[in-house]
Amino acid sequence: MREAARRARAIGVTEDGDRQVPDSAYLRYVALGDSQTEGLGDGDDVRGLRGWADRLAEQLARSSPDLVYANLAVRGRLAGQVRAEQLEPALALRPDLVTVVAGVNDVLRPRFDADEVVAHLDAMFAALTAQGARVATLTFPDVARMTPLARPIGHRVLALNDGIRVAARRHGVVVAETSHHPVVTDPRLWSADRLHAAPLGHARIAAAVAQALDLPGSDDSWTRPLPADLSAPSGLRAVRAELRWAGSFLGPWIARRVRGRSSGDGRTAKRPVLLPVTVPAEDLS
Template sequence: MSRWTSLVVVGDSFAEGVGDPLPDGTFRGWSDLVASQLAARETGLRYANLAVRGRRLDRIVAEQLPVATGMRPDLVCFSAGGNDALRPGFDAADLMARFDRAVGTLAEAGAQVVLFRFPDQSVRLPLPGLLRPRIVAMNEAVSALAGRHGAYVVDLFADPAFGDPALWCQDRLHLGPAGHRRVADHILATLGVAPAPEPARAGTAARRRRRDDARWARSYLGPWLRRRLTGGSSGDTVGAKRPQLTAVEVA
């Protein structure tokens, strides 16, 4: 097993931990869980989380990558592109070419990079016929480019557990606490420091109901569309939750 002395997390709300709130109003998420578990094995591990909700790939690359590479971390978890895939005019080939260059930048800085094949969110969102091909294209590109950069790939798309609404928030976009825990389990297994999570039980996915869809649209889709129309983002007033490499307290 490799010994890592520093972990940096780069990305958007998925990496920030949105959906897994702590009592003080901040978010924990899979990144904090992974850092805690690694720190229990690697004395002196330092951890930073630069991820900010709502960020698209180009802004992640511009704002977070220079900071991350400047920290010279051993291990970087990098997730981006989900917010891009929700926009009109999405071009998977163009996006993933830029994604590839970003991963190359991290690898050239000496980091071991962890990438993700995302779960299929199209089963819970409008226009699944439009969204699913985008998710599949991004995941296939991640699998292809990972080998060029010697990156780990955490395959969440292949895990049927993520079809269970219990792993997601009511907004259908963000993982809930149980979802973040399962992502952490997958990462630790991919890194070779823990066994693979238990297989999902059959028949966990719940059928969507029209009244649920209507309630969701009023509560979550409407506000999201208003932000898009006004050029706003959920992360406009948010900074990185852990901008410095600091030691991890082991519970």
């Protein structure tokens, strides 16, 4: 009864049962996933990570001040690990909104089975929607447009996106179609490692999911291109940049895979329980 009353207040239901605002307010948001949802690239492990899911929670809290939010994502997790480690804790939190974003780590592994990855996502979609949660996910950009060295796995991303769309339709899951828009591969939206979004990229992901969920104040401005980047390297400078990236990020990443290690070894979720959300001061009106 208490939870029902809190939700009624959050969505603007009067004592007479009249709805005052659209049913776009949520009380319990839980995020599942890997490093992108954990927030890598937006802050750091010393000052703390923000990330797109935190940013989405902040936007939700502006219209749902009673919102509580948990982030179960852990860097390096494969889709099967997200399902095995995060699904049951998420269900136990009884969320009314869940985001599930996983599969990129699978794409980057030597062995990739799109059907297997999508099966894990499908199972999570099924369990969460069966419990009554609204679920949202997103599609991924073509990594070959971000770095030429990734062209051999470009077809994997396309297969994963196709599978996500099919599974989402099956369970009524909302999909933020980030893959369709050229701006998502603009280098300025990505960290130096080209695997994790930069703060601007995380902001755009949050805006994409907000629009897919039709949240108050959301629109398609996240799809618009950035001003022309006159400082972008070209020719020999671009080749050198690729080589620096390979030595600084690709090489160490491959070495971890060969040793059977992950960046998430020994790590746990940064926000495993539902907590109130503080809206940043600059976002308060």
